[in-house]
Amino acid sequence: MAAYILRRLGYSTFVLWGALTIVFASIRLAPGDPAQLMLGTDASAQDVAALRQRLGLDRPIPIQYGRYLLDALRLDFGSSLRLDQPALQAVAERLGATAQLAASAMLLAVLVSFPLGIWAALRPRSIVDGIVSVLSLLGQSVPGFWLGIMFILLFARQLRWLPSAGSESWLHLVLPAVTLALPLVGVLTRLVRSGLLDVLHEDYIRTARAKGLTPRSVVSRHALLNTLIPIITLIGLQLGHLLGGAVIVETVFAWPGVGRLLVEAITNRDYPLVQAAILMVTTGFILINFLVDLSYGYLDPRVRLR
């Protein structure tokens, strides 16, 4: 077990290093001088030269890369060019809002899709099953940014039930969380349904039924637990997409999270902030998947972690 954790940790470090390298390469290898791009075309040559020196862009690429990795190791991403504070601090201040949004969306998706998926699995080819199929197709096909705007039109402008922008109260959380959760509901419901359908044919389910257990306990104790592993895996993977989707949903609903910060930073060409934001989100994603891997052994004793 310890060896497994070590190996996964080493692997996560590798992926993180790769992510750092990709971020470094995309900014340095792109056409144009990053300092010039950051300051805009009307900046004076002196200002550009000063920024180049401040960011170390006047040095050879390998040295830049080495310094960049060392700085990243010390969690030093430099100062944001616009916000006048360390990039990491700016990101950390927004992390809470994004975590709140992503966690609410995930919770909502789980709360809706488990009952729906179970219901659909117990009555395959029924109306419920059909509705679930349609819902999941819609959830995966309708783009989040447009769905969010449609929600604003309907619930904020037309019905005036909910606020459309900001984060002052929990009411502000409702529309962004629902928008973010909807694609997930489709995917999760389908997975719960198909996982259960597979398991329900197993011998031990027949045995459980034959023992006279109530259908409720057959499903919850015997069937559902055995479908959890693929579901947890998917939840881990989806959290990454949730973080990505949060970029767009936060922009639509003016939710003050990392995603919106990232979009602003990109519009302002604030590269230190862009780096810090992307790396924090990626680290979060890698960490979550690491924890998901570790949970397999706990959920299913048959899985031996080596």
Place this chain on the structure above:
Amino acid sequence: MSTGLRSPSHGGAPAAVSAQSPAAAALPASSARSERGRRQQLRLVLSAIPLGLFILFAAVGPLLMPYDPVTVRTGERLKPPGEQTRDGARAWLGTDQVGRDLLAQVLQGARISLLVGISTVAIAGLLGIAAGIIAGYYGGLLDGFLMRLADVQLGFPSILLAILIAAVLGPSVTNVIITLSLTRWVTYARVARASTLVAKERDFVTAARALGARDGRLLGRHILPSIIAPWAVIATVEVGLVIIAEASLSFLGLGTPPDQPSWGLIVANGRAYLNTAWWISTMPGLALSLVVISVGIFGDRLRDYLDPRFAGTV
């Protein structure tokens, strides 16, 4: 993952699709003879109709529109759908904040979506399949390198990588295609590698090798064909995902430039007019959703058709 789960969304597809064995996927002909096979063929053809219409609209629509989608006409600002313009024409989907006809814009946007969708799937597909076949066939260091690169890329939420590359490259249709190709090759590479690993151990490949066939012939004549069926299914799913990704980038202002309004950009433009002109943001998003839904349905039917084992599971 054993039933037909359509792609969970970005990046999650390979597990579901690669789980199919290429052996079953490569044999549509035998199933097509049965009654069920014929029904599936019919379902496949029917589901292709909305897609065909979309391609038709994208191809000829802009030619039929009486005026240029980017012409500014201040006298015709914010006309609701169906209202007549001054020259007697009808703005079926309304006009936007500077009087441009929304239907004309949506048709123009269809072109961009189609162009980006098909080019990206072609480029990412070629890159990914080449990488996957080479990695799977030759193995060794190259395999290790390519697959670790794939791992790193999947370690990123794919939209973040796209945002990063698109921001660095600047807004243009070509750059969107480059960005999305770079972020989406991984899926194809993984599936192609998995199929190659299976295919290269199969008897007919061993036999061909024993007869003295060289690597090039083995890859081209024997291994590549076994990848076509899973590729076709992934490619269809990917077209939908790529179209959404393009629209999302454009929505954030990182996709197409303002003089080439794609659907995402028009939706973004309409955000400032939600109180007065709901149709600006609504119409292009509706078109986008309908197209992606039809792609999704077609993808499901195609999978059922190519791999009968999955028929009717979802």
